[in-house]
Amino acid sequence: MSTYTHLNATEHKCGTFSISSFKEFYVKSAKGETVLASRPVISPQELTIASPSGKFLIHYTKYGNDRVDSTDKNQNSIPDYIDSVCYYFDEVYSFEIDTLGYPAPPSDQNGGGSEAYDIYVRNMKELGYYGLTEQDFRVSSTNSQPKATSFISIDNNYGLSANGNKIYNTPGIDALKITAAHEFHHAIQFGCYGLNDKGFDVAIYEMYSTWMEYLQYPAVKDYIFYAKSLFANPQEYRFGRRGTSDIYTGYGWAIFFEFLHRKFGISASKDMWDIIGKGDLPFRALELSLNGKSSSLNDIWCELAQWMYRTGSKSQGISDTDKFMDAKNLPEMKAITDSANPSLLFSQSIYPYEFRLFTCVLPNNQTIADTADFMCSIVSPNPFYNLSTNQNPLVFSVSKQITQNAISSTGYYWNFDSKGMQNCSNAELSKGIAVKPNQVVYPNPYILHQTQELMFPLPAMVNEGDIALLTIYTTTGKMIYSDNLLIEIDPKNKANPGFNTLVIKYLQADTLERGVYIFTVEHKGKTIHGKFLVK
16 A cells, blocks of 8 residues: 555555655645656666557666566566566556546656656565656646646566565566556546545545556455455544545455445546546545436445345355455454453444444353344535535444334344434344354363364454464474364353353373373464463
8 A cells, every 4th residue: 555654554555655756746836836746767888679559668678676577488688577568558458448448648848758657667676666657747737736747767677686575466477457447547537537636535546556457367365465454453444534644544444435436437436536537526426427427426335235244155046246356355344342240331433434343252052152233334415515524423232122113033032222323234144154263272281181163263354264373382392283174163162151252172182191282373464472381
């Protein structure tokens, strides 16, 4: 993402709205200056080649820090990587301009040596970006909505850094393809529609460019890496954050434009850009474009809430028309979890267009309790008419007191009170799904010959049926056990009464000698460790 500080500041994707280049553009633009950014220096010995269509001029070198691999399998005297750059930028141009019908970005009047759009192939790894689109010359005299020519920088191979570190979630030619799709739409945005002079709503620019990636190249799933942040922290990544520093929320929300496209086709988002070009702020332009379809954000929000719930295992059995294209590969939304024992009350505040998922265990007379999920959101009566927005109170309750909202045949009822604000809320019953990973070793101490099972804790965000690696060491560091074990529900449920508890079971504890042991549990890149005692 950009270089703004936030909870996921280590994520990088596009440098277009980095602090330095973005500030430079607005300072110069406010002064009415014509030249907005200086061109990159490719050294030593810069070479150029026009793409087959003539639409792009590629700048590169075979030497120094920015060098490309000189492999030339087709012996045309052009490095194969540069052949690929030419091919994929031409392909992206054909798709975004000829197929989707967007206007071509304006000419830079020989700014890079020709009328063609300039692509600079550089070592971007130190910056940590897939690509960067910089605004070049102003082509509009409107200070409040300046439009500009631009040029793009991309990485010279999308491989590892000089010291062997992985920089890109998606490497190689796949990274080149999606970066071309992403950055070229920024060129269209800047040259044909412009940016407001305060930098409001820039998240939509990244949201849309990220969607362009997988609209054209659906087999490349890079966007999922950024959607994970949205589903893991829906409060921070709420839809419609409008500040310049909120740019990082755009990458994960690319899925919104998939949803919009599935409902209205490309015309709704193209209308949005046309309205942006006339001077409306982007999120407000989105609402106005929906109004032109006899709809509104509020009209479609509750359906989107259902799509946001139907990810991961929750997408099973759902028609493809009612969920995201990659729903099964998207993570499930992180829930606020508790137990109705015998009732439950949440009293919180929530922003419009923010999602909250509550998961509630419903104790019963059976070994495994029912689990109910509740997706909640509120909407604004006049979406994005004002720049500022306030949190609104909500009260969510579950009990056996009879209301109109029965939770299937469990004997429990639920209610969601948004204090007069229009809301979306839905309940889903998932019988037998455990909702809380074990957090302690038990029994601890383990008494030899008294029990047969030793239960180990798990990292957060695990699911029943997953596999975790358990490794046990002596205090001297000698490994005595290591194996992949099934994550399952503990039917005895002694660690967390009232919950369904996920555990891994070690069934060979009686073979251990008395003493202290160290353990680690690994699951999908996350590791926890601790100690236990055998007596």
